[in-house]
Amino acid sequence: MAESASVSIPLENITVSRSVSIAVVGNPNSGKSTLFNRVTGLNQRTANYPGVTVEKRTGKLTLGSRVFNLIDLPGIYSLSPESTDERIVVDVLLGRVAGTPLPDALLAVVDSTRLYQSLFLLQQLAELGRPMVVALTMADAAAEQQIAIDCDALGEKLGGVPVCEVVATTGKGFSALRSCMAEAVDRSDAETPQFWPALRREAVALERDVRGSDLSLVDIERTIIDEDPVGVEAIRRALGPEGDRRIAAHRNSLCGDDPPLAVESRVRYRWISEALPRLQSRAPTPLRWKRRIVDWINRPYPATVLFLALMATVFQAVFAWATPMMDLIDAAAGALGEWVASTLPAGAVASFLADGVIAGVGSVVIFLPQILILFLFIILMEDTGYLARTAFLMDRAMRAVGLSGQSVVPLISGFACAVPSIMATRVIPNRRDRIATIMATPFMTCSARLPIYALLIAAFVPNLTVGFANLQGLVLFGLYLLGILGGVATALLLRKSALRGPKPSFVLALPEFRMPNARTVLMKLADRAWIFLRRAGTVIFAVAVVVWALAYFPRADDIESQRLAAQVEVQAVLEGDALAAEIARIDNEAAAAQLAQSWLGRMGQGVEPLFRPLGWDWRVSAAVIAGFPAREVVVAVLGTIYAVGSEADESSLAERLTSATWPDGRIVFTLPMVLGLLIFYAWCLQCAATLAVIKRETNTWRWPLFAWGYMTALGYVGALLIFQIGSV
């Protein structure tokens, strides 16, 4: 360690073939990830840090004969951590994370238009005494605002580090940045600057008392300021109960009675306000026209109207824009299935390919266009900075349900998928707020609910235009509202009972409005599409195959021989169209009989009594049960069940559902039953991935089990009430 008092020469400096690890650090929204993507290209890997679910993104960069391992760390403002994300950054920088070596060098990413706030972290990073390169991103935005930054002076102030201006979105300045990095990692002669000498003096004094504890000076400094748990523990081990008193004494002589973090802020910003006028030619002021727009949009009422209009547009778009592409996929899957069925000899193999694989996976892939449109909107909201604005706008409303504006971003992302959204709650510092948000997130209508919503709405809601809106779009919007209602009510109840506590705080840096970069947006979108397709190709495919097998086997020979006998009989008396129709009827009846006595049929019939009060027959019950591991499977299962049960019928699944009947001829999919089924899907938690991520994030099985039981019960009761009231 650079600060270590020992003088032995570290061995690793002598061995040659070691890759160099570089930590990429910076404020949130500084363009850090865009820069990381640009530097490492597609040479990336995502894993988790041990014990926590913070994503660890690493990438390789080869310069000449040397390999650099870059670690992209979550954004921070200071080395005083509040959340799990920030904690891991500090731990990585101080070399405390198992499996992640102490970084050999730092790549500090700084938004050129936010030098004031960035200099706080830059001081702390420079004090780590490690080789460092500063990348000033958004050089184009700075130039637009006519800010000139004196890179040499900035590097000088930070103890002689190279500073490079770059534009991460276009790649401008990157060759200079790369050569700076290659040179910087070899420099170890630079003197570590001190921006708060008094703190370093206290740390040196305390270090003398705990010699041999292998704490670095920065570890000790963080212990004095933040009561850093690792440091406190090591000092206690070295000094016993005296350790706490010693820390407190040093803290007191440094800060008096003021909170140390407040004192640190005052000291560091005093330095910043002295240095800043010499570093930048003028204070950043966003361009006038941009300010005008932002200023107007931020007025509460335009902002609210804009927000609601935007949300409504998203839902209309998901339905209207996706249709042509969906029709295309539908036609392709249909043609492929038909071709397979007509080419291969009839039997188990043909049925497996056409009804199991093609129909099953096809019925999920068809929703790719809708999911892409939804993600496109969410990514655009994120990249323009609008998502943070919605947090600001909605904070007051969220406070009413015991959450803060910071919960809005995870909740809105929940419309795409609950799994990454639950991970996104890590920005919420308070544990109670975080768990309440986690429990509300699975209620948000995720993209996996879209397939079943889309199917049922398209089949049973008339395609009427009401004013300028489409009735199907309105019903979809209503279902989204239902999800929000469930989530909000759940958060409120939890905050009044199990998660009672002080009101959450809300401190947020608002990013400027920014033009999203097409390349970045497309990369993120492709990433999402790939995740979805991979799921369709693995989990959903596997479930579809299992369900097909359950629905196909065992084959009853007597049904088959009866079918053949009946065909022979009608061939003797009928001919032409009448014969074809009669044969089709016989085939359908035989297929339905086969399905009813298959394993899936028996399972569905077994649980049917449980779901009969909701108006579900054994087919729907079987599909719902098959959907518990992953809800998007349900459409595939319905596809399989109905395709198997009516081989001759070539109408789409929606039409097949419409014609489904009870044994006595009554229609299964009545309006109350469909509405109940929709409500069941709005509230029920049918997603093993979500349960797993809740377990990981809350570190207990209690919360995922509670979420599953609670949401399933809520969905059941909702469907029961609607069906019973509607059928009276």
Place this chain on the structure above:
Amino acid sequence: MTLADLKRGDRARIDAVDPVEPSVRRLMVLGLVEGAELECLGGSLGGDPMELRIHGSALSLRRADARRFRVTSTAGAED
């Protein structure tokens, strides 16, 4: 006068901060310290939370936290 008394377009300088709350200390880390000059950009629905601009960066904070910052008005909106 505190930060919470500022209206859209008001400019002010911070005279004193009462760092009792953790959220106030987080605002200090973001640069809301004694001597800092800032501009009020208005508020969200019902004026709470409010938005400030300091050295070109926008920040949002709740009125309850804003009351912990004593300020002196420096000038009105310029443009």
